[in-house]
Amino acid sequence: MQILQYLINGISIGSVYAIIALGYTMVYGIAKMLNFAHGDVIMVGAYISFCVTNYLGLPSFVSVLAAVVVCTVLGIVIEGLAYKPLRGTPSLAVLITAIGVSYFLQNAAQLIWSSSPKNFTSVVTMDPIVLMDDKLVITGEVLLTVAACIVVMVGLTLFTSKTRTGKAMRAVSEDRDAAQLMGINVNRTISTTFAIGSALAAIAGVLLCSTVPTLMPTTGSMPGIRAFTAAVFGGIGSIPGAMLGGILLGIIETFSKAYLSTQFSDAIVFSVLIIILLVKPAGLLGKQIQEKV
Amino acid sequence: MNEYSRKMLKVPTYTLLREQDKDKLPVLDVRNLGIDFGGLTAVDGFNITIGPTEISGLIGPNGAGKTTIFNLLTSVYQPTRGSILINGIDTKGMTTHKVNKLGIARTFQNIRLFTDMTALDNVKVGMHNEIKCSFLSSLLHLPSYYKAEKKANQKAMELLDFMGLADVADKKAGSLPYGVQRRLEIVRALATNPSIILLDEPAAGMNPSETTELMHQIRRIRDTFHIAIFLIEHDMNLVMNVCEAIAVVNYGRIIAKGTPEEIRQNPAVIEAYLGREEADA
Numbered sequence: 001m002q003i004l005q006y007l008i009n010g011i012s013i014g015s016v017y018a019i020i021a022l023g024y025t026m027v028y029g030i031a032k033m034l035n036f037a038h039g040d041v042i043m044v045g046a047y048i049s050f051c052v053t054n055y056l057g058l059p060s061f062v063s064v065l066a067a068v069v070v071c072t073v074l075g076i077v078i079e080g081l082a083y084k085p086l087r088g089t090p091s092l093a094v095l096i097t098a099i100g101v102s103y104f105l106q107n108a109a110q111l112i113w114s115s116s117p118k119n120f121t122s123v124v125t126m127d128p129i130v131l132m133d134d135k136l137v138i139t140g141e142v143l144l145t146v147a148a149c150i151v152v153m154v155g156l157t158l159f160t161s162k163t164r165t166g167k168a169m170r171a172v173s174e175d176r177d178a179a180q181l182m183g184i185n186v187n188r189t190i191s192t193t194f195a196i197g198s199a200l201a202a203i204a205g206v207l208l209c210s211t212v213p214t215l216m217p218t219t220g221s222m223p224g225i226r227a228f229t230a231a232v233f234g235g236i237g238s239i240p241g242a243m244l245g246g247i248l249l250g251i252i253e254t255f256s257k258a259y260l261s262t263q264f265s266d267a268i269v270f271s272v273l274i275i276i277l278l279v280k281p282a283g284l285l286g287k288q289i290q291e292k293v
Numbered sequence: 294m295n296e297y298s299r300k301m302l303k304v305p306t307y308t309l310l311r312e313q314d315k316d317k318l319p320v321l322d323v324r325n326l327g328i329d330f331g332g333l334t335a336v337d338g339f340n341i342t343i344g345p346t347e348i349s350g351l352i353g354p355n356g357a358g359k360t361t362i363f364n365l366l367t368s369v370y371q372p373t374r375g376s377i378l379i380n381g382i383d384t385k386g387m388t389t390h391k392v393n394k395l396g397i398a399r400t401f402q403n404i405r406l407f408t409d410m411t412a413l414d415n416v417k418v419g420m421h422n423e424i425k426c427s428f429l430s431s432l433l434h435l436p437s438y439y440k441a442e443k444k445a446n447q448k449a450m451e452l453l454d455f456m457g458l459a460d461v462a463d464k465k466a467g468s469l470p471y472g473v474q475r476r477l478e479i480v481r482a483l484a485t486n487p488s489i490i491l492l493d494e495p496a497a498g499m500n501p502s503e504t505t506e507l508m509h510q511i512r513r514i515r516d517t518f519h520i521a522i523f524l525i526e527h528d529m530n531l532v533m534n535v536c537e538a539i540a541v542v543n544y545g546r547i548i549a550k551g552t553p554e555e556i557r558q559n560p561a562v563i564e565a566y567l568g569r570e571e572a573d574a
Contacts, residue, residue, distance in 0.1 A: 164421060171407050171418045178405040180389035181367060181398065183422045183485050187388075 001135040006258045007251065012142040013211065014250020015149035019204040020227030021234070021242035022156065023197030029173040029237035030193045033091060036098040037078060038201060039224015040105035045071045045202030046209040046219060047113055050120055060123035067202040075198025076191055084187065102221070109217035117216045120209035145207045152200060153243050160239065165192060173237065226253070226266075229273050235286025244284055310538055314344030318381050320396070320489045320521045321366070326375035327545075328365060335361045336545040339375070343489065343538075348515055348522045350536035352529075352556075354565055358545040359525045360402055363491050366523075367399055368392040380488060394422060396488035400478040400495060402525075408467030412458060412477050415466050416449040419484030423448075452480050455517070456510060472503045476510070483518065490514070492524040496531050504528060508535050533557065541565065 020042060027035045045067040052063035082101050086094050126140030160166035171179040172189045180186050208223055209215050226249060234245025249269060256268040276284065309315060319342045326339040336358045343349050351359050364370045366377060368389045377384045379395040387395075398419075407415050423445070453459050456476045461469055466477060475495060482490050495511070496504045508531055515522055526532050532539060533553040541549040541556060543565040549556055556562055 167410075167414065167418055168421055170410060171421075174407045174409060175405050177369065177389070178401070178407070179418070181393055181485075182419045182481065183390050183393040184418070185388075185390050 001132055002258075005136055006254050008136075008138060008142060010251035010254035011247055012145045012250070013254060014230075014247035015145045016204050016208045016211070016246075017223065017227045017230045017250050018149055018243045018246025019152055019200050019207070020223060021231040021246045022152065022239060023200050023204075024228050024231040025234075025236055025239065025242040026156075026169075026193050027197050028231070030169055031079075031083070031190045033083065033094045034098060034228070035083075035194075035197070036095070036224070036228075037101035037105060038197065039220040039222075039227070040102050040109075041071050041074060041078075041198050041201040041220070042205035042208065042224060043109060043215075043217060043220030044074060044105060045205030046120065046215050047109060047118075048202070049123070049206045050118055050209070050215055053121055053123075060125075064123060064203070064206050067206055068199045071198040071202035071205075072195045075194040075201075078198075079191055079194040084190075087187075106217045106221070113217065115217055117214045120213040120215045122210040122213065123206055124210055141207070141210045145211065148203060148207060149243070149247075152203070153239075156196075156239055165189070169193060226269070229270065232283055233273050233276055235283030238283070238285045238287070241283055241285035248284075309342070309344035310347050311344055313346050317345050319343055319378075320345045320347075320380055321523065322378040322381075323366070324376050324378075326362070326365060326372050326377065328361065328370055328373045334545060336365065336542075337374075338546055339542070340547065341540055341550075343521050343523055345488065345521055346515055346519050348511065348535055348537050349524070350532045350539040351523065351525045351542065352527070352532055352539060353542040353548075357542045359542060360493060361545070362542070363399060363493055363525065366392075366491060367397060393485055393487075396486070397491065398482035398485045398487035398489075399491035400475070400482050400493055402493040402497065404471075404474045404478055406466040406474055406478055406481070408465065410466060411463050412453065412466055412469065413446070413449055413462040415477060415481050416452055416484045417445055419481040420445055420449065421485075423486065449484065452483055453477075455483075455513075456480050472499050475499065476507075479510075479514070483514065487520060489521040489523060492522065492526075494525055494527065496526055496528045504531055507531070511535050 020038065023038050024035065027033065027038070048070045049063040049067040052058050052066045053060060078101055082097050083094055086097060122141060124140035124144050126143070128137050128139040130137055160170055168179065168184045168189050169192070171182065171184055172186055176186055179189075204223075205220065209219070227246060230245035230249040231242045232245070233249060234241030234243065252272055253265055253269050257265040260268060280286075309317065309319060321341065321343040323339060323341045327337040328335050339362060341349070351362065353359055361370065365372050368384055368387050368391075371386070379392065379397050382395055384392050384395065407418060410418070450459060450462060453462050456479060458473065458477055458480060461473060461477075466474065469477065475498070479490070479492065479495065492511075496507055499507060511522060511524070512535065514520070524532075524536070536553060539551065539553055539556045540547055541559070541562050548561045548565055549559045551559070
C-alpha cells in the first residue's frame with residue numbers, strides 16, 4: 001500500500017506544480033517570454049495569505065482571496081513596468097529583466113518579512129481520511145490541491161475555447177500581427193494573461209505552503225523552476241501539457257525520493273526531463289514546429 | 294489650386310472615380326507617404342485616394358515596396374513622412390488594432406490564418422470587437438452568452454457561405470487547401486466590418502479557374518458590402534479585369550496611375566516591367 005500512498009502524494013505535489021506551470025506556459029504562449037519571476041509571485045501570494053490569517057485574524061478563504069487579488073495586481077504591474085517597455089526587443093533582454101524582477105521580489109520580501117522562516121498555517125482544517133487500517137492517509141490538503149487543479153484545468157480550458165478573451169489569447173499566441181489586424185488589443189491581452197497567471201500563482205502558493213509549511217523569501221524559486229521544467233516537459237505553450245507535465249513531475253519526484261535517494265531526487269527529475277527532451281524535443285504534448293524551406 | 298491654398302480653404306478636392314462615390318469622403322486618402330529604414334528609403338512620395346466603393350490595384354516589380362505600403366496603411370510600420378486618412382481620420386501614431394477599428398482590414402501575402410483554430414473560429418476572431426459578452430456570462434454560460442454566441446455564429450456562417458466556405462466551417466484552418474485558405478483569409482478580414490479591405494496577392498498560388506472565380510468574388514464583395522478594395526497582385530489578367538484604377542510603384546515611388554487602359558499603354562510601366570529597350574540593340 002506504500003506505493004499507493006506515494007502515488008497520492010506525488011499527484012498532490014504534482015498538482016501544485018501543474019498550477020504553477022500553467023502560469024509559465026500561458027505567458028510563454030502569448031507573450032513569447034519566460035517569466036522567471038513567476039515563482040516569486042507564488043511566494044508573495046503565500047506571504048499575503050499568511051499575513052491576513054496571522055496578523056488580521058481573518059478566516060482562511062479571505063486570506064486566499066486577498067492573495068489572489070494582490071498577486072493579480074502584482075502580475076499586471078510587473079508586466080506593465082518591467083516587460084511592456086521591452087516589447088519588440090530581443091528575447092534575451094526580457095529574460096534578464098525577468099530574472100531581475102525575481103531577485104527584486106525576493107529581496108523586497110526579505111526586507112518586509114525578514115529572512116527567518118515563517119510557519120504557515122494550513123488553510124485546510126479538515127481531518128485526514130484514513131483508509132485500510134492507517135496504511136493510506138489522504139489529507140485535506142491533498143484533496144483540496146487535486147480539486148483545485150481539476151477546477152483550474154477545466155476552467156482554463158473552457159475560458160480559452162469559449163470566451164471572446166480566450167479566443168483573442170489563442171489568436172495572439174498563434175500570430176500576434178494578424179491578431180492585431182483583427183482588432184485585438186495585444187497589450188491588453190498580454191496583460192490579462194499575466195493577471196490570470198499570477199492569480200493561479202497565488203493559489204499555488206497557498207496550496208504549496210499548506211502542504212510544506214515553511215515560508216521564506218526563497219520559497220517560490222525551487223517550485224518555480226520545477227514547474228518551469230514541468231511546462232517544458234509537457235510541451236511549453238500547451239495547457240494540457242503543463243497539467244500533464246506537472247503531475248508526472250510530482251509523481252517522479254515523490255517516487256525517486258521514496259525509492260532511490262532523497263538527496264538526488266532533483267537530479268533524477270531533471271535527468272528524466274533531459275531524456276524526454278532528447279526523444280521528444282517539443283515536450284510530451286508540444287507541437288512540432290516544422291520550418292518550411 | 295496648389296496644396297497650400299487647398300489646405301487654407303479646406304475644400305475637398307476629390308474627384309472620385311465611380312459615379313456612386315461622387316461627393317463622398319474617400320475611404321483612404323494617403324498624402325506624401327514615405328518611410329526610411331535606416332538610410333534606405335523604401336517608400337517615398339506615395340499618394341493615393343480611394344473612393345468608398347472603388348476597386349484599386351497596386352502593382353510593381355518585386356521589391357518595389359508594395360507590401361511595405363500595406364504595412365504602413367495598417368500601422369504595422371509608422372511612416373517617416375506623410376499622412377494616412379482612413380474615412381477622414383488621421384492614423385498617425387495609432388496602433389494596428391485601432392486602425393482596424395477605423396475600418397481597414399487586410400490579408401497577407403503568405404497566408405497567416407490561425408491554423409490551429411477552425412475556419413469558423415478564425416472568422417469569429419475577426420468579429421472580436423463585435424461580440425459583446427461579459428467575462429462572467431461567457432464562463433457561466435448565462436443566456437446572454439448563448440444569445441451573443443448564436444448571433445456571432447450566424448454571422449460568421451453567413452460570411453463563410455458568401456465565399457462558398459460553409460462546408461469547411463468546422464475544419465481546422467491549417468488543414469484546408471491553399472486556395473480555400475486564401476478565401477478564408479478574405480472572410481476573416483471581412484468579419485472585422487471594414488470599409489476598405491487590402492488584399493496582398495490574393496491570387497498567388499491559385500490555378501487559372503480559381504483566379505477567375507476570385508475575380509467574380511472580389512466584385513461580389515464590393516457590390517454586396519459596398520466597400521473599397523485595394524489589392525496587390527502580380528496576375529495582370531486579374532488586375533486589368535477587376536481594378537478600376539491602378540497605381541504602379543517602382544523603387545518605392547509611384548511611376549504611373551490611371552485606368553487599366555492607361556496603364557497598359559504607359560511607357561514608364563512597360564519600362565519598369567520589361568526594362569529599357571535600346572534603340573539599336
